[in-house]
Each structure stands twice: as structure tokens, then as C-alpha cells.
Amino acid sequence: MTRLSYTKALNRALADELAADPAVCVFGEDIGAGLAGPTLGLLDRFGPERIVDTPLSEQAFTAMAIGAALSGRRPVLEFQIPSLLFLVFEQLVNQAHKFSLMTGGQAGVPLTCVVPGSGSRDGWAGQHSDHPYSLFAHAGVKTVVPATPTDAYGLLRSAIRDPDPVVLFAPAAALPVRETVRWELAPVPLGRARIHRSGTDVTVVAVGHLVHDALAVAEEVAEEISVEVLDPRTLHPLDWPALAASLERTGRLVVFDDSNRSCGFGAEVLATAAEELRLTAPPRRVTRPDGAVLPFAPALDRALQPSRDQLRRALYAVLT
């Protein structure tokens, strides 16, 4: 029985996949030094031929990974800053993601992007605090946001083994989470949600680090409201059957989502629930505001992120 940190879980997943499959390699900035955490020690163990420190040329090394993937490798890319994904949106969405369809299925592009420290990091301001997972889910790229260390481990291993591009967001606010591991770490399949807490009154779909906030709020209100906390884990493809089954039990829905509100992940969950699933009350979502840019000062940064207070209010609102 060990205490596993989120970052260490990513580190172990990378090491285990590198050890299991010689085709796996890692590209990124400062990964030899392990600056962001997940690649710590990998250079010593696997060497510079597989742990490749790249110059600050995100677009080129992301496309390089595509060429390597088409040549038999399974590259993993680490991006220290979530906003760097905007820089490589062309390579990930327009190239890697479209390759299978455009070639009529001649080849897929098995590459995995890891963003250790997505969302706000408290004081990193406008260009380091985005949480753009909804963009990738919208574009159709397989998108994973683990909340816990064991899920981070298991989902990263599955992402690397997946034949398509996958982007894994490791929320900065989830990195301090530690977990007592009582079973052997194992891959977690993509596309499967996880119920962290069962309830009968309302389903909270919580994404990434917000799972932990949702669990805390669920505990606080437990005497009045029976809250079910559903962690989708994979945002695309989403586990719609798990959500449908949960709403069969509760009939009420709140989405707790660190996306910008308009066209965000929560919007899609609410729309699908309204169109196709069983709801007994109008649903709610707790998100960043429309088109949010996080300001620098800590109080301002927090003011635009979804909060426990907002979730609490939303829970009472769907019950009345």
C-alpha cells in the first residue's frame, strides 16, 4: 500500500509504457530535466534516443511526432503550458486527427499529448491558465481529464496504446492530490465514466480537479441532498450510457466544468440531456464565464473559476 501523487502516477505510466513498448518515445521541452514532473528520471533510464528534449518549436515537434507515428513509433508529447495547445491546434486537429479519415483509413496517428498543469495555476495569468479541453472534444480529438492519480496512471497508459491521437489534461489543481493505492495500477479504458459517490437526488457531472470539489460539497450537503458524483474521465468519446443510467436514478443534473460557458463541455452535456435523457427539473451548469480570460491577481483569477459556492447554489436550485 503506497501513497501515489498525481504527477508520480503520470511518471510511472510513462515509464511503464516506455518499458513495455520500444516504439514509445517522448518529445517535449525540458523533459530531460523533468521540469514539469512527469518525465523525471526518464532520460537516465531510457536515454536521449527515446526521451527527446526539443527546442522551443512546438509546431515542428508536434508534426514531427506525426511523421514518427506514421513511421511506426508511438510518440508522447509533453506541453508545459495548456495554451501551447493553441499553437499546435493545426498539427493536432488539422493534421493528426484528420489523417485516418482523409486517407480512407490507410493509417491512424497514435500520438498522445500530456498537459501537466492545465487550467489555473494561481497567478500565472492570461496566457498560462486556459483549460481548452472542450475545443478538442468539439474537434473530435479523444480528450481525457483524469481527476485522481490512479485514473491518471490508467488513462495515460490507455492513451499511449490508443491508435488515434489523444490529449490528456492533468489539471494543475489536481496535481497535489495523493491517493492510497490498494490495488495494482492498471490501464483504465478510454470512454468510461466513473461514479465517485452514489446518490439519488441529483447527478453532478464534474470534470478533472472539480471532482474533488464536488465530492467535498456532496459531503457537506449530504444530510439534505443525496448527490451522485459522476466523473466522465474521457470527454470525447463521452460515456453517455453511464450518464443516462445516472439520470435514470436522479432525474436532476448539474455540470461542474472549468470550461468557458458558451460552447463548452457543460453546454453539450446539458443539450444532450435535454434532448435525449430523463430530466425532472431544468439542469444547471457551473462554469467559467463566456469567453473567460483569467486575470492575474489571485482574487480575480478565482472569481472566474467555477466554485464550490456556485455548485452548492446550483444543487439547491435544481431541487426546488
Place this chain on the structure above:
Amino acid sequence: MTAAPGSAPTAPDATTAPLDTPAERYRMLRLIRGFEELALALVKAGAIPGGIHPYIGQEAVAVGVCSALDPTDRLTSTHRGHGHVLARGAAPHRLLAELAGRVDGLNGGRGGSMHAADLSLGILGANGIVGAGAPIAVGAAWAARQAGDGRVAVAFFGDGALNQGVVLESFNLAAMWRLPVVFVCEDNGYATTLPAAAAVAGSATGRAAAFGIPAEEVDGMDAEAVRAAARRAVDRARSGGGPAFLECRTYRFEGHHTMERRMKPRYRTPEEIDAWRTRDPLPRAASLLDPAAVTTIDTEVSQLLSSAEDFALASAHPDPAGAADHLYADGLRPRAGAVA
């Protein structure tokens, strides 16, 4: 136009094209030229949706470069990529069927002119984004170097791509890591309508040289000259000498895209086009051969293209029920776009 099952003519298998002799290289020049002329006619006839970017005039670049490659080498192509795909050995039947959006196309009708590719021939995609293939080829070269398999990667791109930052990033990575990649700039003088003289500060070769990459200017209207330069570059890359850059000076006799036939933009003079036409790579290559051999080749190519046309136009249109097929390599089916 859906053909009855079993009635369609068959396409020859794709095999790496033999381009070892002047006769074989002339045949490929003629095949590409004839293919493009046929495609232009089919665009006009409405049989090719979306039009094409014709390669006519630039054939010597594809033929010269591909003649220097081994069967297992890899390349990335461009929006003007038919010549690369044919010179690599794809059956014109299946390329034409792809342009026409038919099930027997190289990509099953999912890619069209700008994305026609045959992965089995080492073509890692043709690309609709200018310059995007260069770093993909660098990645293929990196993988080959790591595998120690001696494969070389070639990145084809035009003069327009010289102003894409990602191409310059690719030069840096390839040079720093001494990767076996050959950058082939098909400088046809224009990025769509913008003359290279108004777009490229310094020079193309100067840009590559600034990264320490050996850079050579080549007569891109002469398949033999391109071949000689490509062999030097490919051989050096294969033996561990690192990347090379070839600026193949060439010209497209047709417009940037078939829509120019309708739009008629004025950005170059008829005199300029005529002057370049006197340097047509085909007569030049034919002059190396016995005239009787040329006639025989022309006849054979003409018959091949006729059978390619029959094949492509007899091939079935794809079933719309499969429009989202191949979106994911693992067969994942996305949700439907409409709720019943």
C-alpha cells in the same frame, strides 16, 4: 453512374515506379502530363468535384527526385501532389478514381486531389496546408534514424512554404539532429498569385544555408539535372551526412488551381508563360531517346490513361451511410448529427 458489381475494369497494382533509365523517366513525365491533361478535362466535364492544382510544367521535379529514392523511403506531398504520387508508383487508375471521389480511389474517395496518398508507397500524406508536410517528413527521418533502417525522407513543398514558420523550424531540427531528410522546394515562382520576388526576403537557398544545410539550386525543368542533384542529396542523407535542400526552379504552365480558368486573375504575362513553355521538360527528356521509342511510350501511356479513365468513371460512388467511416483508427463511431 454507379457501376454494376463486377463490371469495372481493374487497376494495376501499385509498385514503386522504375525510374532507372532515361526512357523510364520520360515515360513517367509523359504519364504525369497526360494524367493532368485528362484530369483537367474531367474537371471541365464536372466529373472531378472541387477542381485540382495542376502539376503541368513541374513534372521533372517529381520524376527526378523519386528516381533517386529507394522503395522503402518516405515522402510528404503537397496540394499539387499528383506528380509525386504517380512518380512514386501509384496506379493512375486509383489516383484518378480518388480525384473523382469514387470507392476505388486511393483514399476510398475520402481525400480527393489535395490528400491523395498511398501509404504503402511511403507517401505520408499529401497536404492541404502549405508547408505542413515538412516537419512530418522530419519526423519520419527521425524515426528512420532511430530505427537505423537507412530510410530517407523527402519533403516536397513550394516557394510559398518558405514563409511558413514551421518549415524554418523543420530546417533547424533536421540540421541540429543531422536527420536523413531532403527538403525539395519546387519553386514555381508564385505562391498562388504572389510572386516569390515579392514574398521571399533573401534567397531560398540562403535560408537553408543559414541552418548549415547544404543547399543547391537546380534546373527544375530538367529531370536529369534534378535526378543528379537528388541523388547527391539522398545518398549523403542515407550515409549519415544529414539534411539537404534543393531549390528546383520550375514553372506551372496552368493556373494555381482550375478555378483560375473561371476567375482569370492577371498576375503573369502570356510572354512569361510562353518563355517557360520553351523549356518544357518533356521534349527535353524525349530528346535523349530514339524517336521511335518515344512514340511507343506515348502510345502505351495514352492507352494506360484511357483504361484509367474507364476504371475511375466506372467505379461506384461511396455510400453516404459510410460518410463517417475511418474517422478513428479504432473504428469508434461518432454520434449522429441529427436526432431522429
